[in-house]
Amino acid sequence: MHRTGELSGQFQTLEQQKESATLGMWLFLSTEILFFGGLFLTYTINRHTYADVFSYSSRTIKLSWGAINTVVLIGSSLTMAMSVWSAEVGKKKLVTFFLIATLVLGGVFLGIKGIEYHDKFVEHHVPGLGFDMYYCTKNPGACNLRPEDLQKERVELDELTKKMGGETAVNANSQLFFSLYFGMTGLHALHMIIGAGLLLWLIKQSMAGRFTTQYNTPVENVGLYWHFVDIVWIYLFPLLYLIDRH
Amino acid sequence: MSTTPPKPPGYQLPEEHYLNATYGIRSWLLTTDHKRIALLYLASVTFFFFIGGIFATMIRIHLLTPAGYLVTPETYNKLFTMHGVAMIFFFLIPSIPAVLGNFLIPLMIGAKDVAFPKLNLLSWYIYITGGCFVLYSFATGGLDTGWTFYTPLSSVYSNSAVTPAVIGIFINGFSSILTGLNFVVTIHTMRAPGMTWFRLPLFVWAQYSTSIIFILGTPVIAITLLLAGLERMFHLGFFNPALGGDPILFQHLFWFYSHPAVYIMILPAMGVISEIIPTFARKPIFGYTFIAASSIAIAVIGFFVWAHHMFLTGESTYAALAFSLLSYLVAIPSAVKVFNWTSTLYKGSISYDTPMLYALGFIGLFLIGGLTGLFLACLGLDIHIHDTYFVVAHFHYIMVGGAVMGYVGGLHFWWPKITGKLYPEFLARLAAVILFVGFNLTFFPQFILGYLGMPRRYHNYPPEFQVLNVMSTAGASILALGYLLPMIYLTWSMRYGKVAGRNPWPATGLEWTTASPPLTENFDVTPVVDWEPYDYKNRPDLGLQTPTAPTLAPAHGDD
Numbered sequence: 109m110h111r112t113g114e115l116s117g118q119f120q121t122l123e124q125q126k127e128s129a130t131l132g133m134w135l136f137l138s139t140e141i142l143f144f145g146g147l148f149l150t151y152t153i154n155r156h157t158y159a160d161v162f163s164y165s166s167r168t169i170k171l172s173w174g175a176i177n178t179v180v181l182i183g184s185s186l187t188m189a190m191s192v193w194s195a196e197v198g199k200k201k202l203v204t205f206f207l208i209a210t211l212v213l214g215g216v217f218l219g220i221k222g223i224e225y226h227d228k229f230v231e232h233h234v235p236g237l238g239f240d241m242y243y244c245t246k247n248p249g250a251c252n253l254r255p256e257d258l259q260k261e262r263v264e265l266d267e268l269t270k271k272m273g274g275e276t277a278v279n280a281n282s283q284l285f286f287s288l289y290f291g292m293t294g295l296h297a298l299h300m301i302i303g304a305g306l307l308l309w310l311i312k313q314s315m316a317g318r319f320t321t322q323y324n325t326p327v328e329n330v331g332l333y334w335h336f337v338d339i340v341w342i343y344l345f346p347l348l349y350l351i352d353r354h
Numbered sequence: 355m356s357t358t359p360p361k362p363p364g365y366q367l368p369e370e371h372y373l374n375a376t377y378g379i380r381s382w383l384l385t386t387d388h389k390r391i392a393l394l395y396l397a398s399v400t401f402f403f404f405i406g407g408i409f410a411t412m413i414r415i416h417l418l419t420p421a422g423y424l425v426t427p428e429t430y431n432k433l434f435t436m437h438g439v440a441m442i443f444f445f446l447i448p449s450i451p452a453v454l455g456n457f458l459i460p461l462m463i464g465a466k467d468v469a470f471p472k473l474n475l476l477s478w479y480i481y482i483t484g485g486c487f488v489l490y491s492f493a494t495g496g497l498d499t500g501w502t503f504y505t506p507l508s509s510v511y512s513n514s515a516v517t518p519a520v521i522g523i524f525i526n527g528f529s530s531i532l533t534g535l536n537f538v539v540t541i542h543t544m545r546a547p548g549m550t551w552f553r554l555p556l557f558v559w560a561q562y563s564t565s566i567i568f569i570l571g572t573p574v575i576a577i578t579l580l581l582a583g584l585e586r587m588f589h590l591g592f593f594n595p596a597l598g599g600d601p602i603l604f605q606h607l608f609w610f611y612s613h614p615a616v617y618i619m620i621l622p623a624m625g626v627i628s629e630i631i632p633t634f635a636r637k638p639i640f641g642y643t644f645i646a647a648s649s650i651a652i653a654v655i656g657f658f659v660w661a662h663h664m665f666l667t668g669e670s671t672y673a674a675l676a677f678s679l680l681s682y683l684v685a686i687p688s689a690v691k692v693f694n695w696t697s698t699l700y701k702g703s704i705s706y707d708t709p710m711l712y713a714l715g716f717i718g719l720f721l722i723g724g725l726t727g728l729f730l731a732c733l734g735l736d737i738h739i740h741d742t743y744f745v746v747a748h749f750h751y752i753m754v755g756g757a758v759m760g761y762v763g764g765l766h767f768w769w770p771k772i773t774g775k776l777y778p779e780f781l782a783r784l785a786a787v788i789l790f791v792g793f794n795l796t797f798f799p800q801f802i803l804g805y806l807g808m809p810r811r812y813h814n815y816p817p818e819f820q821v822l823n824v825m826s827t828a829g830a831s832i833l834a835l836g837y838l839l840p841m842i843y844l845t846w847s848m849r850y851g852k853v854a855g856r857n858p859w860p861a862t863g864l865e866w867t868t869a870s871p872p873l874t875e876n877f878d879v880t881p882v883v884d885w886e887p888y889d890y891k892n893r894p895d896l897g898l899q900t901p902t903a904p905t906l907a908p909a910h911g912d913d
Contacts, residue, residue, distance in 0.1 A: 127542075
């Protein structure tokens with residue numbers, strides 16, 4: 109029987125093994141689409157029902173961090189694609205280099221996400237933990253907001269409260285928005301963390317020189333996964349940050 | 355019949371096979387052999403069947419008297435909920451795919467194993483982990499939301515152990531997803547030379563369709579239950595109207611998976627029936643392509659019917675009309691299968707062996723279950739019988755009369771392959787008849803009860819319904835006997851049964867060309883397929899060829 113060190117026993121050939129692994133990854137990504145799909149549907153329906161509250165809540169998230177993160181993540185997709193290419197053409201050192209670069213960019217993304225979560229925590233925008241949309245406007249010193257921003261927020265919030273008929277409604281519905289914000293970005297961040305773990309595993313193997321022009325499916329498949337997580341963010345960014353920034 | 359059983363020349367078990375290749379508990383718990391993993395699943399789903407069965411028994415005893423006989427109303431709510439959760443998520447959904455599918459798919463397509471053997475073992479561990487969470491929930495306060503976990507009952511009001519149950523089902527979902535993924539890849543890339551798509555056994559087609567539902571449906575229930583669980587733990591409001599959420603959204607998301615889940619249960623059973631019928635009718639299956647395509651059609655259309663569970667939620671009439679129509683459409687591929695099975699029987703050389711009894715029973719019961727499904731898909735009629743025992747009877751005809759009959763029939767059919775031994779035929783036929791009688795006595799009265807207006811999920815009922823309820827409980831006790839018998843004699847046969855030989859029926863699938871029980875690697879050499887499926891005339895390698903073919907008849911454990 110034809111076997112090499114990289115061929116698992118259940119397969120006959122390396123091509124068959126590669127085809128199986130790639131198909132498996134694509135199928136896995138299709139389950140992921142439906143997994144996130146439930147959240148996207150919940151988002152869509154609530155955004156439609158509570159358009160004003162969602163717009164306001166979205167504006168309280170700092171655009172700059174989200175924009176930087178989008179660039180960082182797209183950059184990490186580029187380095188990931190470069191490492192796949194390096195593996196395919198057999199440049200072993202470049203594979204390791206680009207994998208490490210991807211890992212670093214992923215780390216930067218998660219770090220910025222952490223800062224954003226911390227801001228929201230300070231502003232009492234975390235559902236379930238003393239959630240209060242009026243916290244910053246009522247405790248001007250507590251939040252890290254510029255005076256003119258605070259003033260703008262106060263005006264907008266008053267307007268919204270009148271429109272929705274009371275603070276309870278605003279709080280309930282904006283808590284929905286932030287539940288979705290944390291649910292969606294949290295699930296996305298979890299995928300990033302898993303991706304970082306996969307990258308570490310790849311880097312270890314890559315440093316041992318395991319990836320060759322014949323055998324590089326793991327790099328390719330982790331690449332597919334990484335790009336998928338990236339694409340999810342490409343949808344999350346406008347839905348959560350940009351819905352009312354014109 | 356003018357046939358005589360072949361007098362097998364004293365079959366011997368192969369010296370080394372998958373069961374005795376290695377010994378010890380480690381060799382089982384760390385195995386990556388699909389056949390051993392199938393047996394791990396067999397033990398675990400049987401365990402959950404037993405748990406669910408105990409709850410069912412208590413429900414039926416309780417309903418012996420109009421006021422309720424056994425438990426408090428609160429406990430009654432827990433009983434039917436835990437019965438549903440154990441049976442649906444931990445028995446019916448994994449039963450045929452994870453037990454028979456795992457064992458048979460690589461054998462049927464001529465592969466050494468599934469594409470991802472380690473992932474296969476991981477799926478079992480995920481299933482066990484999810485199962486532990488659910489058992490923990492059962493043991494610490496139980497579960498009283500109904501298996502449907504409707505919000506806000508499950509997320510706000512229920513005082514039972516909902517959180518661990520939701521976590522358990524969430525975890526268990528990944529077992530389904532990974533199994534489905536493994537099967538689809540295996541069927542795509544691991545087929546032996548010559549095993550083209552249209553030479554695949556119909557069981558494999560059914561598993562393929564089921565796997566598609568696993569892959570596309572299960573993630574949706576996972577995220578839905580995750581949201582409901584988060585809502586319960588952190589008081590979020592996705593599905594809570596008090597916080598602006600929408601409980602109907604939960605129902606949409608829930609049924610988007612849970613209706614296709616019905617096809618997860620019934621499609622593999624249809625696959626089993628498609629294998630058994632030609633074997634014991636000694637004829638090629640009628641309309642192979644149509645049966646294969648109808649499996650795919652059921653899987654696809656099944657994704658577009660979910661809101662027929664919600665006709666009474668005040669959803670748009672136009673949506674309800676569309677969902678009603680789409681639900682009727684599922685009947686077409688289902689009927690295609692029934693017609694093709696009966697056409698296969700026509701002028702066949704039929705023998706009434708145990709698997710065939712289950713297959714024939716399946717056709718009858720599935721017919722009743724399917725047709726009453728059309729009653730429920732009918733907008734006007736559904737308003738009358740919604741949430742009554744009519745619904746309970748309908749889905750038990752599909753799930754017990756269909757899926758479980760298919761599963762037990764399949765276990766008998768492939769038992770000689772799995773264990774290398776024959777079971778006692780007389781007892782097995784007796785058990786099949788007992789099951790059929792017990793099943794109908796249990797569930798047919800429930801159609802009448804429902805039509806007369808007895809609501810489901812109530813712990814008591816008006817006195818005029820007692821006769822039918824007592825009939826149902828009596829039937830349940832017969833049904834229980836029918837399940838215990840196979841458990842006993844199948845276990846007995848593993849040690850004391852007659853040696854089966856490679857192909858006791860004989861049947862034409864690739865799995866019958868290797869030893870019973872098979873080797874760890876399944877085949878000595880990779881098989882090459884150069885025959886059409888279900889060909890009982892031109893298979894000299896199996897001793898099946900005209901004109902001698904009709905002289906071969908099934909071997910029995912007690913001949």
